[in-house]
Amino acid sequence: MIAGINIYEILSLTSILFFIGVYGFVTRENLITVLLSIELILNAAAVNFVLINTYLYPDLLQGAIFSIFIIALAAAETALAIAIIINLYKLIYSVEVKDTETMKY
Amino acid sequence: MEAILFYILAALMIIFAVASVTSRKILRAVIYLLFVLVCIAGLYFLINYNLLAAIQLTVYGGGVIVLFIFSVLLVHHVELELEKTSLKRKIIAGFLSLLGLGITLWTILTYTFKTASTSYSSIEVKDIGFKLLSYEDGGFILPFEVISVLLVAVMIGAIIIAKGKKLKEN
Amino acid sequence: MDFNYTILIPLIPLALFVILGIFSKKIPPSISGWIGSIGLGTTFVLSWYTAYTYFLGGKVDGVYQTFIYKYTWLNFTDNLHIDMGVLIDPISVMMLVVVSTISFMVHLYSRGYMKGDDGYTRFFSYLALFSFSMFGLVLATNLFQMYIFWELVGVSSFLLIGYYYTKPSAVAAAKKAFIVTRFADLGFLIGILLVSYYAGTFDFQEINNLQGSIITSWAATSFMGLSVFTWGLILIYMGGIGKSAMMPFHIWLPDAMEGPTPVSALIHAATMVVAGVYLVARLFPAFYFVEDGFALQIVAYIGAISSLVAAVIAITQTDIKRVLAFSTMSQIGYMMLALGVSKYDGHEGLGFMASMFHLFTHAMFKALLFLAAGSVIHVVHSNYLKDMGGLRKYMPITNITFLIAALSIAGFPGFAGFFSKDEILAAAYENNMLIYVSSVIVAGLTAFYIFRLYFGIFWGKNKEYEHTPHESPWSMTVPMLFLAFMSIAGGYFHFSEYISADKIPFQSHLDIPLAAIATSIGLVGIILAFIFYKKENNLPERFAQSFGVFYKWTYHKFYFDELYLFITKKILFGVVGFSAAWFDKYIVDGTMIGIGNVTVAISNKIKGLQSGKFQDYAMSFIGGSVVIAMVIFYLWIN
Numbered sequence: 005m006i007a008g009i010n011i012y013e014i015l016s017l018t019s020i021l022f023f024i025g026v027y028g029f030v031t032r033e034n035l036i037t038v039l040l041s042i043e044l045i046l047n048a049a050a051v052n053f054v055l056i057n058t059y060l061y062p063d064l065l066q067g068a069i070f071s072i073f074i075i076a077l078a079a080a081e082t083a084l085a086i087a088i089i090i091n092l093y094k095l096i097y098s099v100e101v102k103d104t105e106t107m108k109y
Numbered sequence: 110m111e112a113i114l115f116y117i118l119a120a121l122m123i124i125f126a127v128a129s130v131t132s133r134k135i136l137r138a139v140i141y142l143l144f145v146l147v148c149i150a151g152l153y154f155l156i157n158y159n160l161l162a163a164i165q166l167t168v169y170g171g172g173v174i175v176l177f178i179f180s181v182l183l184v185h186h187v188e189l190e191l192e193k194t195s196l197k198r199k200i201i202a203g204f205l206s207l208l209g210l211g212i213t214l215w216t217i218l219t220y221t222f223k224t225a226s227t228s229y230s231s232i233e234v235k236d237i238g239f240k241l242l243s244y245e246d247g248g249f250i251l252p253f254e255v256i257s258v259l260l261v262a263v264m265i266g267a268i269i270i271a272k273g274k275k276l277k278e279n
Numbered sequence: 280m281d282f283n284y285t286i287l288i289p290l291i292p293l294a295l296f297v298i299l300g301i302f303s304k305k306i307p308p309s310i311s312g313w314i315g316s317i318g319l320g321t322t323f324v325l326s327w328y329t330a331y332t333y334f335l336g337g338k339v340d341g342v343y344q345t346f347i348y349k350y351t352w353l354n355f356t357d358n359l360h361i362d363m364g365v366l367i368d369p370i371s372v373m374m375l376v377v378v379s380t381i382s383f384m385v386h387l388y389s390r391g392y393m394k395g396d397d398g399y400t401r402f403f404s405y406l407a408l409f410s411f412s413m414f415g416l417v418l419a420t421n422l423f424q425m426y427i428f429w430e431l432v433g434v435s436s437f438l439l440i441g442y443y444y445t446k447p448s449a450v451a452a453a454k455k456a457f458i459v460t461r462f463a464d465l466g467f468l469i470g471i472l473l474v475s476y477y478a479g480t481f482d483f484q485e486i487n488n489l490q491g492s493i494i495t496s497w498a499a500t501s502f503m504g505l506s507v508f509t510w511g512l513i514l515i516y517m518g519g520i521g522k523s524a525m526m527p528f529h530i531w532l533p534d535a536m537e538g539p540t541p542v543s544a545l546i547h548a549a550t551m552v553v554a555g556v557y558l559v560a561r562l563f564p565a566f567y568f569v570e571d572g573f574a575l576q577i578v579a580y581i582g583a584i585s586s587l588v589a590a591v592i593a594i595t596q597t598d599i600k601r602v603l604a605f606s607t608m609s610q611i612g613y614m615m616l617a618l619g620v621s622k623y624d625g626h627e628g629l630g631f632m633a634s635m636f637h638l639f640t641h642a643m644f645k646a647l648l649f650l651a652a653g654s655v656i657h658v659v660h661s662n663y664l665k666d667m668g669g670l671r672k673y674m675p676i677t678n679i680t681f682l683i684a685a686l687s688i689a690g691f692p693g694f695a696g697f698f699s700k701d702e703i704l705a706a707a708y709e710n711n712m713l714i715y716v717s718s719v720i721v722a723g724l725t726a727f728y729i730f731r732l733y734f735g736i737f738w739g740k741n742k743e744y745e746h747t748p749h750e751s752p753w754s755m756t757v758p759m760l761f762l763a764f765m766s767i768a769g770g771y772f773h774f775s776e777y778i779s780a781d782k783i784p785f786q787s788h789l790d791i792p793l794a795a796i797a798t799s800i801g802l803v804g805i806i807l808a809f810i811f812y813k814k815e816n817n818l819p820e821r822f823a824q825s826f827g828v829f830y831k832w833t834y835h836k837f838y839f840d841e842l843y844l845f846i847t848k849k850i851l852f853g854v855v856g857f858s859a860a861w862f863d864k865y866i867v868d869g870t871m872i873g874i875g876n877v878t879v880a881i882s883n884k885i886k887g888l889q890s891g892k893f894q895d896y897a898m899s900f901i902g903g904s905v906v907i908a909m910v911i912f913y914l915w916i917n
Contacts, residue, residue, distance in 0.1 A: 008112035028130030030202040080263035087267040108891030
């Protein structure tokens with residue numbers, strides 16, 4: 005609970021962050037920068053969980069604990085994604101998105 | 110006092126997020142993300158959730174970002190300018206994002222949240238710990254164990270994938 | 280009296296057709312010839328026996344009785360049903376005699392004529408099929424059964440004309456015959472449907488019933504000024520015009536001479552072509568009473584015109600079979616006009632009797648003429664007059680039989696043709712002067728052209744032949760001799776005591792003045808032919824040149840074939856066919872191809888969605904979820 009801030013402002017903040025991440029995910033040309041945008045999205049979600057927990061249900065702790073899991077999951081997923089990117093790099097010597105378009109019509 | 114801090118943090122978050130998403134140089138995008146993550150950790154501090162702030166800083170700042178920087182160095186010429194996205198894509202993506210944002214904001218703002226009465230309590234590490242390992246109702250022991258297994262799996266998977274052909278030849 | 284054995288008469292040829300058709304490869308030719316001849320000989324005996332018992336003992340109260348044996352084949356309603364059966368009445372018994380006699384003679388003749396031919400057994404099976412169809416037609420009890428056998432006869436004719444199927448001209452002739460008669464049968468079918476719909480029945484007895492629905496109430500429904508039944512009868516007669524080669528559907532008959540000569544003798548002289556005459560005779564009460572005989576007048580005029588035009592064309596033709604074909608057309612015109620001018624009661628129905636009498640005698644002498652012509656062609660190996668001459672020295676029997684038949688057709692007193700032609704002229708004289716005058720002219724022309732043939736073949740120039748001509752074998756000359764006998768003796772039947780329009784016998788007598796006029800015209804024709812053709816001279820050429828253009832027109836059969844060909848090729852194929860083909864190719868096909876093209880175009884546009892860029896997929900995902908969110912919130916608000 006932050007004194008002086010109501011929940012609406014906080015939730016708007018996380019929504020803005022989320023959609024900035026979405027924009028980045030759709031727009032970016034490099035696989036690693038796409039991962040960056042994914043990180044933004046996940047973080048926005050985690051903040052959302054925690055904030056709703058503290059503002060609406062301060063007695064329970066589900067939101068708080070779940071955000072720990074989110075962070076763990078995000079880290080794991082990033083690691084795996086980087087591994088895949090490195091493997092792909094060894095194959096096609098590029099991490100551009102436009103070189104991964106082989107599965108088209 | 111906290112409100113002002115919050116506003117500053119919020120502004121910084123948004124600016125750095127936009128910068129990260131639109132930057133033409135990879136390393137700068139990564140560093141901007143780092144800043145965003147640090148601001149989020151600041152937000153956690155503001156609501157007295159110290160554990161998560163610490164976890165955020167450690168895991169993200171110390172782990173994920175480092176991972177990103179290493180991978181960038183591995184696969185990229187750091188000075189290389191990223192390609193420009195086509196304008197058409199930017200417009201469509203921007204439009205979609207704004208649309209989505211509009212709906213989300215509108216949903217949020219038209220709903221009356223039943224905020225709990227102001228209780229300035231912090232979330233203790235002890236409570237989190239208990240909750241994580243408790244067997245009773247509302248206990249998170251199972252997700253905890255599952256996450257551990259997942260982490261092991263991810264570790265092994267990452268090693269195998271990153272090793273690639275060499276592992277297969279052996 | 281019981282006539283149910285007459286069902287054997289069509290069934291024996293049917294069995295022959297099936298056996299000879301199935302085993303055509305295994306039966307050696309001589310045996311198939313004998314089988315065919317014996318089978319038809321049996322029907323010959325049965326038919327004459329039937330005629331003997333019927334005509335000499337069939338009268339009740341002086342009226343010939345009708346015997347019907349039938350079973351219901353297709354039942355539409357209580358009144359409207361198609362039967363299959365056998366109808367025995369004077370004209371059908373007479374036709375049985377005619378068909379079986381000629382068919383038997385042709386079978387015997389073909390054993391000699393077709394000897395050595397590859398398809399010998401096939402020929403006899405086709406002949407058997409034809410005999411079956413013709414018997415079925417003659418014995419039909421209702422319109423629909425007659426139509427079925429009518430078409431079957433057309434099929435047999437097609438098969439037999441196209442018998443030499445390797446010759447393109449024969450194939451074309453067969454096709455032409457079938458198509459022209461089929462087109463005429465379209466009118467026949469529509470006529471049948473009209474008549475049966477308004478009368479409620481197909482049955483001949485019902486249609487001809489003097490108290491029946493047609494004859495008493497034909498004026499009830501009318502269309503464009505004429506009764507519906509008149510239209511129906513005219514359309515039915517259209518079928519008769521086609522099958523009997525009357526104008527304007529006569530174009531197939533000269534070409535049908537491409538078939539073997541026995542076929543021409545059987546089908547295109549004596550039996551199939553008189554099917555039209557038989558049809559009108561079968562429906563005669565309906566033709567006479569409906570609309571006071573309007574349809575009957577059409578019959579008369581078409582017959583008269585056809586007989587005149589055909590006689591004129593026959594004068595100039597050089598192919599002997601074609602002369603005989605046009606002669607057939609002319610004589611059938613006589614039969615039609617005799618029916619057309621006839622009335623109904625007793626002596627008034629002289630025309631009807633004369634027509635049937637002429638049918639009988641014509642079958643005998645025309646078949647004989649064709650068989651003799653075939654005998655000549657068989658020996659000379661050519662159909663054309665220019666390749667013949669002076670054959671009387673080499674072929675005496677053929678000479679004498681041809682002469683007898685020629686005298687009969689010319690109406691020389693004492694021969695059968697004289698008696699029947701006299702009755703026709705008497706009937707025309709009593710009822711329609713114009714037709715009488717035209718018929719007398721035709722009689723003269725007939726005598727001229729037939730003796731032109733006779734003198735041209737057997738007298739005329741003394742031609743040098745490569746192979747010395749010889750008389751035909753006995754298998755061919757015996758039938759000719761029998762038919763020659765019938766061409767004389769056939770005239771001495773008192774036909775009016777057997778055949779009449781109201782089935783009551785009456786007395787007819789020879790009208791001496793009319794007979795004298797006809798005989799003198801005939802003699803004029805014979806003498807002219809004698810002068811022109813007995814010895815070789817150039818009188819015919821000078822005569823032809825003096826007629827100039829008219830001669831050319833007549834020689835080309837008044838360009839009817841060219842006219843029809845023009846109509847079908849330029850107008851039907853060129854305009855109708857062309858536009859139909861254009862429509863089919865560009866619009867119908869175009870639509871289908873267009874649908875395909877549209878599908879391909881849409882697919883080309885849509886397949887961009889599967890671009891392989893995961894960011895596009897993500898965009899679609901987000902866009903979709905945004906839309907769903909909008910929808911849900913909209914519903915949530917309301």
